[in-house]
Amino acid sequence: MLKIGIIGAGMMGATHASAYANMNDAVIVGVADERTEAAKLAAAYSARSYASIAELIQAEDPDIIDICLPTDLHKAHVLYAAACRKHVFCEKPIALSVEDAMEMAEACRAAGVTFMVGHALRFSPDYMLAKRTVEDGKLGKISTVRMIREGAPPGWSAWFKDKSRSGGVIVDLGIHELDFLRSAFGEPQRVYAKVAEEGLPGEHAFVSVRMKSGVIAHLTASWALPDGFRSFLELAGTEGVLKLDSDDHKPIAVTRRSSGTGTDQPSSSWESPLSVSPYEAELRHFVDCIRTGAEPLITGEDAAKSLALALAAVRSAQSGEVITFE
Ligand SMILES: NC(=O)c1ccc[n+]([C@@H]2O[C@H](COP(=O)([O-])OP(=O)(O)OC[C@H]3O[C@@H](n4cnc5c(N)ncnc54)[C@H](O)[C@@H]3O)[C@@H](O)[C@H]2O)c1
CATH class of the missing domain: 3.30.360.10 (Dihydrodipicolinate Reductase; domain 2)
Structure with missing residues (x-):
């Protein structure tokens, strides 16, 4: 069972949480958000809530960190997750400059963790x-x-x-x-x-x-x-x-x-009701890549080009x- 920590309990944090909840090989262990409302999202999935990525990683030691924060916060959080040797999923756009995006991609490669960016289309x-x-x-x-x-x-x-x-x-x-x-x-x-x-x-x-x-x-x-x-x-x-x-x-x-x-x-x-959620499909792909060691469809370098x-x-x-x- 892969343990998931979601960072950011807003619109996309909630979307990702409901997608992971449909997987039988992943479990949400923690949700971090600076707002106290994060506790509600965590409770809905029987997970614990935290105020920051650092607290969540220290307490839960998740396998995956999923970043659903405002875009200007993506870089610092991806770098932190990679430094803690966590696989990282990051919402699009990867960052606000190509230099930052490449630094994120390189840090994940150097740490040997799987990194994917959520271009859901x-x-x-x-x-x-x-x-x-x-x-x-x-x-x-x-x-x-x-x-x-x-x-x-x-x-x-x-x-x-x-x-x-x-x-x-x-x-x-x-x-x-x-x-x-x-x-x-x-x-x-x-x-x-x-x-x-x-x-x-x-x-x-x-x-x-x-x-x-x-x-x-x-x-x-x-x-x-x-x-x-x-x-x-x-x-x-x-x-x-x-x-x-x-x-x-x-x-x-x-x-x-x-x-x-x-x-x-x-x-x-x-x-x-007949359509498959692209968010669930992309996260399913990400989890499968971690299991098999395959390169995700959307790497950091690829997202940097977009x-x-x-x-x-x-x-x-x-x-x-x-x-x-x-
Ligand atoms: N793939 C898509 O279709 C899609 C759609 C919407 C948004 N997005 C992207 O997803 C990301 C998140 O967007 P959103 O709509 O979920 O935003 P949001 O504002 O709904 O949620 C962001 C959450 O992060 C929290 N937060 C802010 N700073 C924090 C910090 N330092 N530490 C902990 N928590 C903090 C906020 O309290 C909030 O709950 C953005 O990059 C956005 O561009 C993607």
């Missing part, structure tokens, strides 16, 4: 099917890719709005698509981006990427919507077009009215220049 059944359809040649040679990930600004935690903590909408949100793009079509050649922000509730970004393979991709990543969430993928090739739209498959859609008190907003959510693309898009938006990769 690589485990999302519909995006996996899209990638397989391309690989099987069913769409012919792909020429263009259109991608959208848009919604309201994350309302559950204030740190997302601080770009020095989250990296902003391209690094935090758009990186899902940029990572998928790399996984399906190889490395980028150049990138150009624009970000609109003024008068909007959050950033709205347009990113154009030319891949070394010749594929042209366009991404809209937005936190500027008043409500809701949508992801979209369109792959156009010489033999056909594939489209994926989160708006098109909503077996169960729930839209809640606001209470009228002004403290909440209307909200919609949807879930497919971060490099996202950061290049941010630099392009700031400078107005096209950024070319060597």
Whole structure:
């Protein structure tokens, strides 16, 4: 039985905890969070709660540390876990600079621990099917890719709005698509981006990427919507077009009215009881890699490349220049 310590009991900490709870070869032994509410998440899984990673590791000696903290805290916690010889799973984006990301990847290799980063689209059944359809040649040679990930600004935690903590909408949100793009079509050649922000509730970004393979991709990543969430993928090739739209498959859609008190907003959510959770699939893969000694699908070095693309898009938006990769 692999012992898990979750660091960060917010949105993703809770998501990961429910995924581990479905595994019969892993057990959550502790949850660490600076907020006292962490005790609730720990109690829900019969685990103990701690105020820090150091306390949790000392008391529980877990096999795995799973980091679900605000992004600016990823590096210090991954380095600490590696120094304690713990296998590490870290939420995306890996870090806020490529140098930090590479330091994290190297520290885990030097410590001989398994390190994986949570780019969940690589485990999302519909995006996996899209990638397989391309690989099987069913769409012919792909020429263009259109991608959208848009919604309201994350309302559950204030740190997302601080770009020095989250990296902003391209690094935090758009990186899902940029990572998928790399996984399906190889490395980028150049990138150009624009970000609109003024008068909007959050950033709205347009990113154009030319891949070394010749594929042209366009991404809209937005936190500027008043409500809701949508992801979209369109792959156009010489033999056909594939489209994926989160708006098109909503077996169960729930839209809640606001209470009228002004403290909440209307909200919609949807879930497919038939779909496999990408979070559970990625964590299952990570645990399997620890058992077999295999290299995880998303290594630190790989995640650093997706971060490099996202950061290049941010630099392009700031400078107005096209950024070319060597
Ligand atoms: N893969 C995805 O689809 C996805 C979705 C949302 C967020 N994320 C990523 O997951 C990470 C966490 O995001 P979230 O939405 O769960 O954030 P969150 O704000 O909901 O949770 C973060 C938790 O960390 C705790 N915390 C902050 N500083 C701490 C410290 N020094 N020590 C201990 N606990 C501390 C907070 O109290 C909070 O409970 C981020 O990197 C984010 O980008 C990934």
